[in-house]
Amino acid sequence: xxxxxxxxxxxxxxxxxxxxxxxxxxxxxxxxxxxxxxxxxxxxxxxxxxxxxxxxxxxxxxxxxxxxxxxxxxxxxxxxxxxxxxxxxxxxxxxxxxxxxxxxxxxxxxxxxxxxxxxxxxxxxxxxxxxxxxxxxxxxxxxxxxxxxxxxxxxxxxxxxxxxxxxxxxxxxxxxxxxxxxxxxxxxxxxxxxxxxxxxxxxxxxxxxxxxxxxxxxxxxxxxxxxxxxxxxxxxxx
Numbered sequence: 299x300x301x302x303x304x305x306x307x308x309x310x311x312x313x314x315x316x317x318x319x320x321x322x323x324x325x326x327x328x329x330x331x332x333x334x335x336x337x338x339x340x341x342x343x344x345x346x347x348x349x350x351x352x353x354x355x356x357x358x359x360x361x362x363x364x365x366x367x368x369x370x371x372x373x374x375x376x377x378x379x380x381x382x383x384x385x386x387x388x389x390x391x392x393x394x395x396x397x398x399x400x401x402x403x404x405x406x407x408x409x410x411x412x413x414x415x416x417x418x419x420x421x422x423x424x425x426x427x428x429x430x431x432x433x434x435x436x437x438x439x440x441x442x443x444x445x446x447x448x449x450x451x452x453x454x455x456x457x458x459x460x461x462x463x464x465x466x467x468x469x470x471x472x473x474x475x476x477x478x479x480x481x482x483x484x485x486x487x488x489x490x491x492x493x494x495x496x497x498x499x500x501x502x503x504x505x506x507x508x509x510x511x512x513x514x515x516x517x518x519x520x521x522x523x524x525x526x527x528x529x530x531x532x533x534x535x536x
Contacts, residue, residue, distance in 0.1 A: 321347045321362055321381050328358025328373070333453070351379045354450060355396065359521070364390050367412060372397040372520055373447040376456065380415075387411045394460050395450060397431045397442065399522045402474075416467060417460045418500030419480040427472035428488075429520070435464045445519045465498035472513060478503065 323343050330341040333352040339345075341353065341360065353360065354376055361370045364381060367390065371377060375396020382389045392415040402412065402423070413422040417432065433439035438448060451459045459465070469478055471488040478486045480500035488494055488505070491513065496503045508516075 321364055321379060323347070323360065324363045324368065325361035325370075326358065327360075329356040330354070330358040330360045331356060347379050347381075349380065353377045353379065356449075364388070367400060367402045370399045370401075370522060372442075372522075374450050376450055383410065385410065387413060389413045389415070391415070393430060393432065394456065395432050395434075396447075397429060397520055399429045399517075399520070400427065402426045417465055418482070418498060419467065419478060419484075419496070421469060421476055421478050423474060423476050426474050428474075428476045429470045429472070429516070429522075431468045431470075431520075433466050434459050434462065436466050439466045439468065443516060443519055445521065461498070463498040467496055469494045470508065470513070470516070 323341070323345065326341065326343055331338050331354045332341045332345065332347070333339075333354065334348060334350075338354075347362075353362075353371070355371050355373050357373050359371060359373060361368055362379075365388070369377075369390065373396075375398065376394040377396075377398070378392040378394070380389050380391040388410045390413070394417060400414075400423070403426070411422045413420055414430070416430065421428075421430065431439060431442065433442055434451075441448065450456075469476060469488065470493040471490060473490065476488040476492075478484070478488065478494055478496075480496060480503065482500045484496070484500065484503050486494055486503050486505065491508045491510070493506050493508050494503050495506070
């Protein structure tokens with residue numbers, strides 16, 4: 299099923315109410331919404347997330363914990379909760395627009411594949427820290443990397459935005475390894491400080507090597523904090 303059809307089904311049809319209650323909302327700041335059964339509601343720390351809930355950060359930020367992994371989302375980001383898992387795979391959800399920062403408590407802590415779906419691709423990791431950025435075009439990606447967060451498109455325009463060949467996705471590895479597989483058959487392994495950039499077609503991946511200063515500037519401009527990555531390891535050490 300194409301990404302356009304999947305999103306239209308998500309928006310236009312009643313959703314299953316299977317629970318994803320073991321996904322914890324560990325931090326919430328500002329206005330964040332979730333879309334369920336054709337209704338937009340305000341997300342709170344008490345919300346029990348369900349399969350296929352669509353999370354829309356407005357001017358706020360939210361951190362979600364999936365067992366050993368925490369995902370931190372910037373303002374004006376869009377994420378569909380899945381939390382599907384078995385002994386081989388743990389698929390957190392589908393990330394469509396904006397930015398998130400992923401942190402896993404310990405390297406190789408889980409023998410299962412830890413995976414997130416993206417437009418035209420999927421990523422899975424062996425390691426602890428990486429970011430994903432998705433924007434409607436290169437100009438918007440650059441602006442967001444400078445901390446200028448433009449609002450999300452209206453719900454009915456999301457399928458068109460996500461399926462556009464102008465869409466840009468950037469994946470940056472801060473620690474460990476990240477494996478990227480696009481729908482067009484491209485496979486790329488990212489290691490420390492590698493950054494992958496690909497367009498909406500998913501046909502070509504450009505790899506660049508970032509230095510530590512570049513990564514620090516990116517981390518700060520997106521508004522991520524050091525405790526986004528260190529808090530989980532500190533909790534585990536207690």
